[in-house]
Amino acid sequence: MKWLLPVLILVIALPVMASGVDENVLADPAKEAEARAIMEDLRCLVCQNQSIDDSNADMAADLRAVVRERVLAGDNAPQIYDYMVARYGDWILMRPPVNESTWVLWLMPAILIVLGLLVISVFLRRGRAQAQTVTPLSAQEEADLETVIGKDHRG
Amino acid sequence: MKIKPFYIAPAIIFVAVIVGLYIGLGLNPKETAFPLYDQSPPEFSLPALVEGQPDLTTADLMTGQVTVVNFFASWCAPCRVEHPYLLQLAEIDGLKMIGIDYRDTRETAIAYLQQAGNPFDLIGNDANARVGIEWGLAGVPETFIISADGKVKLRIQGPLNEPIMKRQVLPLLEELIP
Incomplete structure (x- = not known):
């Protein structure tokens, strides 16, 4: 029964891996963490109620690549949100902003x-x-x- | 007996909620915002689908001609469904047809167009979907119509079909092309 514990641990740990996996993560862990935090606030448009951090859709991977690129270029979170809203509208934000329509x-x-x-x-x-x-x-x-x-x- | 407004308020609120929900039922949650409406198309430059041909750039969409921009891919089934309508649009005089091959490889896209017919005057290859993001693309196919003065006037998300052609695309083209 020695094999049981490792197998159980693996099975229980499965949800930890339940997020989009990218090959090209940022080399700097601090920048990567910043990018991941931003991804959690952006909606995956083809999955309706998942963030792009959660989703494995191609579209989410494309948007994650853009977020990483912008973070690397020195953009802060509000600038990246503005960039996304300019292209996709407010709906891309997981938290709707307070404005005339909300x-x-x-x-x-x-x-x-x-x-x-x-x-x-x-x-x-x-x-x-x-x-x-x-x-x-x-x-x-x-x-x-x-x-x-x-x-x-x-x- | 005089009815006090206080007593009919719940009935009015109830009717308002029902009307609101009924309107909500008719909306499509998959249809995303369209910030490009009446704006110039985004700046971009893409390699041509056929190697050796000149790049496709924003300037190609703003030549003073009414232009259709269609995002497609050889792996996309709804694109095959809408393809006959693109061929139909290609027949219209004075209409420029631009194709953007989305998240696709050159070889499969070229083979697809050879088999299905090529409605496009110019084709760009958006292999990593970056230009799609600039256009606010949520998937393929998506079709945009640009007026002669270079403004994005219409976006169709999903495949073209008979009702969309009759109600949205053809009336707009008739209006835009004198």
Whole structure:
């Protein structure tokens, strides 16, 4: 059973290798790490909801090559995002930016909270207003009540 | 009894959500943004598909002639499906046909065009897909139409077909070519 442990370790470690594999990685590990971080934020257009770092599609490999080239040329992350957005639009970013077409999306949680608070406050105020409209019994009603239930039973 | 706006609000919100979702159903999530629209085509230079011929450059797309740019590949099945429409476009007078062979080898692409027919006046070889990225390409085939004044007017993602030709391509060409 000596073989079991290495095999198990290999099987368990499989997901670690689940990302796009490139032959031409950057020689400088710091630059490569920077490029990989940028790749995680860029969408693979043919796989819809995977980053180009995750995907093995040809298209993702092409885009990874561009990212590495730009990092090597000294571009920073925002410059590379701008480059990609200029060609593919905002959709290439895994996190949609706040702009005129997405502010509704980003603000919706806050809008819903404000709306909810408004509804609650309207209901609370209405409840209080109803409580105040209770008027004391008139003298005639007091007398009627006494004849029905008798004076002793009144609390 | 007077109906308070407060009470009909949920009904209005419900209808708005349904209308929004219905519009969303008609959108194609695979269709990506088209930042090139009404812009000049990107700067590029590609070796010709047939060795020895001059490079294909941006200048070739801006000669004052209405131009079709088609990204294709010999390994791409939908490209074979749309090929008859490219041959049909090649028949139109005053229309320049440019092919860009995408992620492909010269030999297979040349053999493909010999077998299927060559609709193109000029063909570039984009072996590493770098020019495709400049054009915002999400795959092959993709077809672009450039006006005589050098602006990208239309992009078709995926293969040309009868409805796309009738509704988008041919009406635009009629408008662009006097």
